[in-house]
Amino acid sequence: MCDVNVFVVKNGVEEKVLENVDLIEEVPDGIRLVNIFGEERTLKAKMVLYNNSEKRMLFQSF
Template sequence: MCEANAFLTEQGREEKILDNVDELDIQGEEIRIVNIFGEQKILKAKFKSYSAAERKILLEPLR
């Protein structure tokens, strides 16, 4: 399994927003993330980085 945890990062702080993410879909200024349980969130954010080693997705909120 290659799920990752999604975080919003702002001013050097990281806030976990969803565990076990296995789908990420960028739709213009919105990002939809879905975890293995079907829970989903849609955020006004931009993709910042992904680390497979840390199982971490970093998103940055749009202003």
Template sequence: MCDVNVFMLKNGVEEKILENVDLIEEVADGMHLVNIFGEERTLKARMVQYNNSEKRMVFQPI
């Protein structure tokens, strides 16, 4: 599986936003995330890091 955990970087601190994310889509006001359980989040953010070996993605607010 290639599901990733998504974190938001705020003031140098990473906060876990959503686990097991399967779908990431760019939308007009940021990024829309959906995990394998159907949970959804829309973030007003941009991606700053993706690490496949650690299965993690870091976003920063815009």
């Protein structure tokens, strides 16, 4: 599986937002994440890191 785990940093603290994310898209109120189970989250954040080897994507909240 090539899905990624998405983390967000807010005020210097990093937390996992959603695992097994398959689709990420810009929407009017931020960035929408959808995982392979159909779970969704929307963030007001920008991507600052994608590490394929670690299956890891990091967003900075704003």
